[in-house]
Amino acid sequence: MTRRxxxxxxxxxxxAALLLLAAAGCAAPIQALDQRDTLVVQGGTFxxxxxxxxxxxxxxxxxxxxxxxxELARWGGLRSPVTVRVLPSHEALExxxxxxxxxxxxxxxLFDVVLVQSPRTWxxxxxxxxxxxxxxxxxHELTHCxxxxxxxxxxxxxxxxxxxxxxxxxxxxDTAREASRYASLEDLARFYxxxxxxxxxxxxxxxxxxxxDVVYGAAHHAFTFLVRRYGEDAVRAMMASMRGGRTFAEAFxxxxxxxxxxxxxxxxxxxxxxxxxSGRLKAGPMTD
Numbered sequence: 001m002t003r004r005x006x007x008x009x010x011x012x013x014x015x016a017a018l019l020l021l022a023a024a025g026c027a028a029p030i031q032a033l034d035q036r037d038t039l040v041v042q043g044g045t046f047x048x049x050x051x052x053x054x055x056x057x058x059x060x061x062x063x064x065x066x067x068x069x070x071e072l073a074r075w076g077g078l079r080s081p082v083t084v085r086v087l088p089s090h091e092a093l094e095x096x097x098x099x100x101x102x103x104x105x106x107x108x109x110l111f112d113v114v115l116v117q118s119p120r121t122w123x124x125x126x127x128x129x130x131x132x133x134x135x136x137x138x139x140h141e142l143t144h145c146x147x148x149x150x151x152x153x154x155x156x157x158x159x160x161x162x163x164x165x166x167x168x169x170x171x172x173x174d175t176a177r178e179a180s181r182y183a184s185l186e187d188l189a190r191f192y193x194x195x196x197x198x199x200x201x202x203x204x205x206x207x208x209x210x211x212x213d214v215v216y217g218a219a220h221h222a223f224t225f226l227v228r229r230y231g232e233d234a235v236r237a238m239m240a241s242m243r244g245g246r247t248f249a250e251a252f253x254x255x256x257x258x259x260x261x262x263x264x265x266x267x268x269x270x271x272x273x274x275x276x277x278s279g280r281l282k283a284g285p286m287t288d
Contacts, residue, residue: 039066083113088118105117
């Protein structure tokens with residue numbers, strides 16, 4: 001990792017720094033899996049690595065990928081092949097993702113790698129998880145890969161972009177249609193009312209663990225707020241701007257015309273005023 005990337009990561013909240021360092025490829029060496037298969041579908045080329053015990057599990061993973069990869073074209077699609085590693089246990093996933101102690105973790109995405117806990121171990125040993133749930137998970141993680149690849153030429157460049165946590169997670173959640181999994185706008189409004197000095201869009205590690213639903217709900221709704229006001233073309237333009245050399249903050253201001261902080265304030269105002277109840281949503285600052 002370059003000095004510039006390390007410096008950028010050090011200025012972030014601890015959680016965001018950890019995630020961006022991993023995305024840039026600073027994870028520990030990954031254990032070998034002795035089986036492999038190649039999957040080529042419209043929109044991407046993948047090498048799937050797995051242990052023999054997970055042969056059936058990786059077949060389910062490949063079916064899910066075939067179903068969801070075409071949806072990535074919404075954001076420009078993948079620029080580089082992706083390795084999908086089907087890991088034999090939750091412990092292996094925690095170790096390889098460097099996210100120890102996160103019990104809900106089922107997968108983790110880097111620039112050109114997706115780590116997936118084998119569906120065989122998801123707690124339903126006879127049936128495995130529903131295929132639709134596996135599709136949702138992989139669509140979420142592959143959206144991260146698209147964001148990283150569309151915003152940076154190399155995995156080593158991702159950390160220096162300092163992509164906002166809410167933008168990264170909100171984009172993946174919106175693409176995978178996960179709104180119902182997390183806090184609603186009304187839930188978020190009550191959180192803002194009760195915690196006037198807390199910003200769930202930039203969570204530290206403690207807030208992330210304590211208010212997981214609120215943090216991910218805030219990310220989802222902030223991203224959809226951005227898209228509804230400024231359009232999907234703005235998101236694609238921001239990624240292109242980052243790939244051209246700008247940081248997230250620079251690209252955001254260049255494309256949206258607001259600083260990231262100003263946008264977050266606008267979003268908070270929209271939520272606390274319950275603007276979502278009236279459905280009023282327009283481009284430009286709110287005035288009431």
